[in-house]
Amino acid sequence: MPPYDPSAFPPFAVTVDLVVLTVRSHALCTLVVRRGEAPYQGRWALPGGFVRAEEDLGAAAARELVEETGLCAHDPAAPPPVPSNGAHLEQLATYGAPDRDPRMRVVSVAHLALAPDLPAPRAGGDANSARWAPVEELLGEDEAAKEGGPGALAFDHARILADGVERARSKIEYSSLATAFCPPEFTVGELRRVYEAVWGVSLDPRNFHRKVTGTPGFLVPAGGTTTRQGGRPAQLFRAGGATLLNPPMLRPEV
Amino acid sequence: MPPYDPSAFPPFAVTVDLVVLTVRSHALCTLVVRRGEAPYQGRWALPGGFVRAEEDLGAAAARELVEETGLCAHDPAAPPPVPSNGAHLEQLATYGAPDRDPRMRVVSVAHLALAPDLPAPRAGGDANSARWAPVEELLGEDEAAKEGGPGALAFDHARILADGVERARSKIEYSSLATAFCPPEFTVGELRRVYEAVWGVSLDPRNFHRKVTGTPGFLVPAGGTTTRQGGRPAQLFRAGGATLLNPPMLRPEV
DNA sequence: GATCATAGTCGTCTTCCTGACGATAAACAC
């Protein structure tokens, strides 16, 4: 079989970019790294890198995730819901505008990762080169966050981040994905605070409790209680096997 | 600014593949073309082609769609819902396993297009080289459709098609996307038959009528009636401005 | 022309789910 004639198609560089989301102190945050070189030198950007010659796209994203956070990607297709410290990882979308990188034609396959609250990020050990930034700060209406502003993300990463946040916000409606933001064992109140942080709303604790405990397979009791939030001790749960929430959790009108 | 060192990253070919769906005679169908060359010579495959050097991914998909069907892609971001014969087009997912094409490393950005019922396809005028195939025939449990079977799609296109069908099935639940399968003016019954074909179920005509006519902005009366389905004349509607269906249309349990 | 088959449209009733919110329980701080 003849290989392709290399002159028959233009060559592309293919990268993966990561939207890593977590909930820290009641705010939805994403991992950003500082660019050390041009273009956009010194600006914050989503972590990412080239796909290697013999590497699948998902494998490249998982590799980048480990390099940036130490998180082990959780294969959603794995049968037993292993309660490791693995993060949820899924493909988000692909961005390939001809001028999105001034150096050459780069197509970036963005991935979305959801992780429980983590210690400080470690990008090569340099604490100044990576951080958890509240998404509201990166996507808000502030002047600094506007495109071209000093706080704006590099390349088209603000768009990628916005798409990833919107994916997360809509997906926790009809799936059990919100548990990916929680540690292996968590309380109903902690799960509710995840929803509140991701959606930016406040939910009625009583109705939320009825909804999540009344959905078969969503939560399974883990057997203990905790008082780490103060107040009356709360029952500990683990994520159940159910991945789809039917009927869905309703996002309140804005 | 220095360009990338070409030896620093492996070169990829980037293609777009199209999952074009339509409803023909109560069945969900997709456009497939016959491959004229190795690998998979003579087998059916999804239409697609290389992304050009200065072309955006969505533009490449729209160009392929015109070439294969004559359909003009409908930009979802266009403000006025132009009732042209345009099809809905959106990015689906990206497939880049290292061995998905034996000739070289190819990353394919699959797109999903939804179109109303069309006349016979025209792939270079050769009626033998393109057809509308029922998806059930391509994805079913038959021996012929199994991977490696004589009726199986080339490359990983069965997987791409399955993902596109699942996207369409879930998206018509909570959006007005089902109207993309209908001509500019249509009846409630025709819209119901779209849902029935895409989901492979039968729906109660009375409850369906109540649901779609009771959702504000989903349908607007077009002013006439038609009797093209036989029986009592039905009112004609046009797709309204609403794109999100809240609460969603519920897919019956299987 | 009467009858029948087909498809569309309007209502009714029951059931389930949700939002609003009162009440109680179990911890900690003072």
Next chain:
DNA sequence: GTGTTTATCGTCAGGAAGACGACTATGATC
């Protein structure tokens, strides 16, 4: 003990959906 915080259970009204009866307006058939 009193107050504060969080968790959990219960009640009630309103809305949406499934099941299904009834009526309407066409074309087809006898």
